[in-house]
Amino acid sequence: MPASKVKNYRPETRLVHAGTLRSQFGETSEALFLTQGYIYGSAEECEQRFAGKIPGFVYSRYSNPTMDMFEKRMAALEGAEAARSTATGMAAVTTALMGLVKAGDHVVAAKALFGSCRWVVEEWLGRFGVTSTLVNGTNLDEWKKATQKNTKAFFMETPTNPTLEVYDIAAVAEIAHNAGAKLVVDNVFATPLYQSPLALGADCVVYSATKHIDGQGRCLGGVILASEKFIMDHVHQVIRQTGPSLSPFNAWIMLKALETLSVRVQRQTETAGAVSDALAGHKKISRLIYPGRSDHPQAATIAKQMRAGSTLVAFEVKGGKQGAFRFLNGLSLIGITNNLGDAKSLVTHPTTTTHQRLTPEQRAELGIGDGLIRFSAGLEHADDVIEDLLAALDKV
Ligand SMILES: Cc1ncc(COP(=O)(O)O)c(C=O)c1O
Structure with a gap:
C-alpha cells in the first residue's frame, strides 16, 4: 500500500x-x-x-x-x-x-x-x-x-x-x-x-x-x-x-x-488494569506500580504523553526474596520467566534475573527490592489470572 x-x-x-x-x-x-x-x-x-x-x-x-x-x-x-x-x-x-x-x-x-x-x-x-x-x-x-x-x-x-x-x-x-x-x-x-x-x-x-x-x-x-x-x-x-x-x-x-498487535495489547492492558485493582492494598503486598492508576508517581507525565497504561504491573511482595520466591512457587497458571509481552501471563523476579548484575545498592537506588515482582499480562481470562495471583499470595 x-x-x-x-x-x-x-x-x-x-x-x-x-x-x-x-x-x-x-x-x-x-x-x-x-x-x-x-x-x-x-x-x-x-x-x-x-x-x-x-x-x-x-x-x-x-x-x-x-x-x-x-x-x-x-x-x-x-x-x-x-x-x-x-x-x-x-x-x-x-x-x-x-x-x-x-x-x-x-x-x-x-x-x-x-x-x-x-x-x-x-x-x-x-x-x-x-x-x-x-x-x-x-x-x-x-x-x-x-x-x-x-x-x-x-x-x-x-x-x-x-x-x-x-x-x-x-x-x-x-x-x-x-x-x-x-x-x-x-x-x-x-x-x-x-x-x-x-x-x-x-x-x-x-x-x-x-x-x-x-x-x-x-x-x-x-x-x-x-x-x-x-x-x-x-x-x-x-x-x-x-x-x-x-x-x-x-x-x-x-x-x-x-496484524493482531492492537487486539492483544488492548486485552492485555484490560487484564493488567484488573490485576492492579485486585492486588492494590493487598495485605501481602507493600507497594504496587501501574501506569494506569492515579497513584502512579508520574501520573501527570503519563496523562501528557501516553494514550493508555500498560500490559505490565510491578509489585513488592512482603518478606523480601523469601516472600517473592514463595509467591512465585505458589503460582500454577502463570509462568516464572525473565521474558514479557507473551500471550501467556508471566512473572519475573528482576533481582535474580534481568537486574542480577547490579549491586544491591544500585538496585535499591532504582527501587528494585528483593520482593519486587514484574507481572506481564497474557491473553487468558482475567479472572483466572487474578485467582492464580491471589492463591499464590496466600502462600506467602
Ligand atoms: C526495555 C528492554 N529493552 C531491550 C530489551 C532487549 O530485547 P531482546 O531480548 O529482544 O534483545 C528488553 C528485553 O529483553 C527490554 O525489556
Whole structure:
C-alpha cells in the first residue's frame, strides 16, 4: 500500500495493511521471501543496483522484501520516515547508540535501564572510549547537569523495566537538542500503540520486537525507527557492514504478528488494569506500580504523553526474596520467566534475573527490592489470572 494512502488510516488498519508488497501471484497473506540474495537481469543492472543507482534488493543482510514489509509497517505505525529491523532488541539498542558515537564522545542515560542496555552504555561503549553519565530519569536538572561538550546521545526507556517509571520525553528531548545531542527512546514497554516518542521530539525509537510485537513467545527481533536522514547518517551503514540483521523468517513472523498487535495489547492492558485493582492494598503486598492508576508517581507525565497504561504491573511482595520466591512457587497458571509481552501471563523476579548484575545498592537506588515482582499480562481470562495471583499470595 503506498505511503500516501496509509497516512489516512488509523493505527489498527495500518497494522493490517501498511507495507504489503504483493508478488505476481496476488497472494492475500504476505509472502515469506526466504532468500539470501537476488539474481539480476544483466551485469549492468547488478552494478547499478549494488551502487544504489536503481532501486531493488541486493543482499538480505540489509534488504529483503519480507524485512521491508515489516519495516514499512512499523514505520507507518510509528509515524517514522524510515525503519531498519534487527535480530534482537539488544541489536537495535546497540546499533542505534553505536551509530551515534565515536571514541571521545559522551552519552547521558537514565539509570533505570534494562540490565543489558545498562551494560551496553556503561561497559561496552566504555571499551571504545565513549564515556557515560547515568541520571535519575525523573529529574530534568540531572539530565541538564550531566551534559558535556562531547555529549552526542541521550538514552532512556520509558516506562522503565521493571519499576514502570515514566520520563518526560518532550522535556528530555529539548535538553538533548540544546546540547546538540540526539535522544534515543526504548519504547518497548509502551508499545507503538500507547506512546509516540518521535512525535514528542525524540530522534530515534527502538523496540525489542521479541516482546509485544511477536507477542506469542516465538522469535527474537528488533527495530530502529527515525527520520530518513537519521537512518542514513547513523544506522544504515552500521547494519549493512556489521550485520545485526533480522532473518526474513523472523521478519515474516513479526509482520504477521503486527496484524493482531492492537487486539492483544488492548486485552492485555484490560487484564493488567484488573490485576492492579485486585492486588492494590493487598495485605501481602507493600507497594504496587501501574501506569494506569492515579497513584502512579508520574501520573501527570503519563496523562501528557501516553494514550493508555500498560500490559505490565510491578509489585513488592512482603518478606523480601523469601516472600517473592514463595509467591512465585505458589503460582500454577502463570509462568516464572525473565521474558514479557507473551500471550501467556508471566512473572519475573528482576533481582535474580534481568537486574542480577547490579549491586544491591544500585538496585535499591532504582527501587528494585528483593520482593519486587514484574507481572506481564497474557491473553487468558482475567479472572483466572487474578485467582492464580491471589492463591499464590496466600502462600506467602
Ligand atoms: C526495555 C528492554 N529493552 C531491550 C530489551 C532487549 O530485547 P531482546 O531480548 O529482544 O534483545 C528488553 C528485553 O529483553 C527490554 O525489556
